[in-house]
Amino acid sequence: MNTGKLGSGESRLETGISYLLMAGVIISLVLEIVGVALLYFSNHSLAVSQNQSVFIHGNDFFTFLFQQFQGKHSPGTGLQLMTIGIIVLILTPFIRLVTSVVYFGWEKNLKYVLITFFVLVVITLSLILH
């Protein structure tokens, strides 16, 4: 099957996005599975908890992200791996967006740089402000 220039004609972008999305979901899947397994070994239960410690708390996404990777919140535990898994999942479409802005910039396609940049700014602001 020759699919060289189909879709929207942006074949390199499409290939890149495809690998990016797949990598994002697989990394997140592995982290979630290991996280859930660790949580089960320590709690001996997989029931949905309403304990405050299982809810995500923070002030803005990017500060929260750095704190997680610095291991400031319960490092090495199932809950930490599950949190990082969710962060990876949230970052997957975000990085897809950054990649698109860079790709259209490199292609000198100003219209689509503006379109994707607008979406990136709105999402980033929403992640910072909420």
Place this chain on the structure above:
Amino acid sequence: MLIPLLVLLGIPVKEAIACSMVAIIATSSGSAASYVRERITNVKIAMYLEIFTISGAILGATITTVIPPVYLYFFFAAFLMTSFLKIRHSNDYEFRASQHQDRIARWLGLKGSYYDERTKKVMEYNADKAVLGGLGMLVAGLAAGMLGIGAGAFKVTVQENILKLPPKVSSTTSNFMIGMTALAGVSVYLFSGLLNLTLMAPMAIGATIGAIIGGRVLNKISDKVLRVLFFFIVAILIIQMLYKGVTSV
């Protein structure tokens, strides 16, 4: 479809909505990975329409955090029913590309082509009515953010009936956009104290595995079968919306 079940199991409705949005990112990204590679998804059309879906989703999610969504369930149930009218009349429908394209759609280069594995042909198409389609996506985003759903069925309806895109392009492009729409919704719910890890993690695991498998099946199915499947999914969504409305009165 998960939300009524979660509510029935005693999960607070707003928590169910917020956690579903995270699972939706997994569903969209997992299945989009294979559609995008097969060049069925139109990434340019998706990126243009995302301007509208994310704006709607942020607004919708913000509304949900402040008002009780009870009347909206009924509104969206009624709203989804309208998508049956078009489907019933076009049961024997196989896609024919629209020759017409408005000025904005042409300026943005909203067109494309894909290889249909079933008919063994390259299908070419143009998008029409870019502004009206965008407004439709604003409504789709609003519903998605507000109710914690992908609003994929509605996005497909807008793309097929207003933008005049082929069914497979509509469903895969809609699926691709759902991830960004859900991210916009999640950005609002993130620190609202509604994201429960013990609920999200199993949902994300199930959604990812399901999506990766589903994404490998679509291009092998005929447009007619896809439409019948879509019909049943819309029917289930209507029941879901009515159920949500009744249970939250």
